[in-house]
Amino acid sequence: MKFEVTSSPHIRGKNHTQRIMLDVILALIPALAVGVWHFGMRAFAVTVVSIGAALAAEWVCGLVLYHRSTIKDLSAVVTGLLLALTLPVTVPYWTAAVGSIFAVLVVKGFCGGLGKNIFNPALAGRAFLVLLWPVYLVRYAEAGVKLSVTDSIADAVTSATPLHHMQMPALPEESLADMFFGNIAGSIGEVCTLALLAGGIYLIWRGVISIRIPAAYLGTVAVLTLVFSKGDQAFAWMLYNLFGGGVVLGAFFMATDYASSPVTPKGQILYGAGCGILTVIFRYFGLFPEGVTYAILLMNACVWAIDSWTAPRRFGTKKGKAL
Secondary structure, three states: OOOOOOOOOOOOOOOOHHHHHHHHHHHHHHHHHHHHHHHOHHHHHHHHHHHHHHHHHHHHHHHHHHOOOOHHHOHHHHHHHHHHHOOOOOOOHHHHHHHHHHHHHHHHHOOOOOOOOOOOHHHHHHHHHHHHOHHHHOOOEOOOOOOOOOOOHHHOOEOOOHHHHHOOOOOOOOOHHHHHHOOOOOOOOOOOHHHHHHHHHHHHHHOOOOOHHHHHHHHHHHHHHHHOOOOOOHHHHHHHHHHOOOHHHHHHHHOOOOOOOOOOHHHHHHHHHHHHHHHHHHHHHOOOOOOHHHHHHHHHOOHHHHHHHOOOOOOOOOOOOOO
16 A cells, blocks of 8 residues: 655645635625726726736746745735725826835845745835825825826826825714715725725635634724823724724724734734734823834734734643643
8 A cells, every 4th residue: 555645634625715806806896886886987097907906916926936926826916906995096007006016125125035025015115105205105085086196196186095184183074974985085995984894894704814813903993092082082083093094994904914914813813902002002191193005014023022912722732831
């Protein structure tokens, strides 16, 4: 009898990288559709440029660094799409392209490729753009402005987001219904809470992500903003914080990135809570009203330590003693 010894995994599931990435893309389509509906075809054009630049950078990485083609796994499409959804529709096209190239080439490529990146590529690309060209990242078009592909930035009617009003501090003029359905100023894919929740529920139903990180993230933001509310309407203040900005997008689609989030159940809860705490701190005391980007990136840097602290005890060992 011949025995063959192979490396793990020995039990394989139906899921693979391409299937997982396709599920993420499908989950993001509702948010993109709402963004195009409210802001016009320029939102779609920005998304196409962002994805195209990410694919080009992935092709270069595969040719030069990996020595194999990695475009088919769709990870570059997800990175470009996620980055585009965090950008205002008024950004110059080249800005979206530069952000995607930095995300794929530097954040993911130089770290060794998919699964080896320390930070979420899309968020790191956005942070890079905020660092170099912050003026483009704070010009938000009003909902319903309907910019065409050829419209210039000067053609846009810009408006402050609800989070900007809350820095005063005061509740924004927009209703909670407007924020829930996306009829507000903001980034392309962050404005509609309903679309993002639908996408997040789809990912949980498909088994792509666990509910632990989103629940810990959103729950922490809810508790902190309710306890430390500004104004007389504590519950409304909490809901505006949850519906405003990129909290829902970050909780379901950014913080749950496989490569840059913990693998242990306890670690995922701790990680999600840490993202929520930092988000509230940045929103309350930071220069900009949105804190999701840097909250998740800082927690990305802590993932190795979190996994080490929360690793389960090996069978047959006692706590603090090696086998």
